[in-house]
Amino acid sequence: MIDYEYAIGLLPTVTMNLSTTLWMTLGGLVLSLSLGLVLALLKITRPFHLHHFADLYISFFRGSPLLVQLFIFYYGLPQLIPAMAELPAIVAVIIGLGLHFAAYMSESMRAAIIGVHSGQMEAALSVGMTRAQGMRRIIIPQAARVAFPGLMNNAIDLLKSTSLAFTLGVVEIMARAQMEAASSFRFFESYLTVALIYWAVVVACTWFQKWAEKQLNRAYV
Known part of the structure; x- marks a missing residue:
């Protein structure tokens, strides 16, 4: 019964x-959004062929389980980098979640940025903006509206994935x-x-x- x-x-x-779970979610979300935007811009602008690195990064983190990545990051890397042995488990989880979900969020951001009409950038250049200014002030704000639902779904998945933190010894819910x-x-x-x-x-x-x-x-x- x-x-x-x-x-x-x-x-x-x-x-x-619960506060531990929410802090891990917030930390992982900030990292994944920041890194995801960088990866998306690398794939779009292709500076110095760095888009190949972005492709490799996204392929690895989308192609292997999150739990395996956490174990590699927390248990495996300290063997190669002894200084990482002092890394607290909760920090390792936040970084691991951020690195993993950045791969998914970058694709949502890239699709949203590409979806903004090319005339928007042309208009920005015509009034004297640089491409970087046009991207920051015109393109990305419009793309954010399109990408938001997908990014929220990724954020919810990130929240639920914090349940794997107990495998590294973090006491969350x-x-x-x-x-x-x-x-x-x-x-x-x-x-x-x-x-x-x-x-x-x-x-x-x-x-x-x-x-x-x-x-x-x-x-x-």
Whole structure:
């Protein structure tokens, strides 16, 4: 039988570590958005043939599992770079998430930037802007509106992927639920509780996405 009282009583215990999950999500999101934009611009502008590096990067991080990448980054690289042995596990998770999801976000950004009509850049150049200024002031703001839904989906996937952090010893909500399940043998209740917490956070993100899309589309209605 399902012990509903145990599941409800477990909520405060598990949510104590929710801040760790959210901090990892925020850190990974900032890194992935920044690196993703760089990769997208490298593929579009192709300076010094660096688009080949971007292609290789995206191919590797999209072509191998996130868990394997985390293990390589946290357990494998310290063998080659001893200084990385001092890296805290939570920092390793944030960097690993950022590197992984940058590969996906870069493709969303690239498609959105390419989708902006070429006449927009021509107009920017005609009023004396450089290509860099035109990209920063004209192209990217318009592309952001198109890319936003896809980037939000990537952000939600990133949030759920923080559940892998427990494999590196980070105590977040998944790790807390697993510890409670191991001590009480109430596996169903423990994992259902953590699933509902993730669900609630994702629902909040979805509401934010709908609100933000309305704000971004106001000028186009």
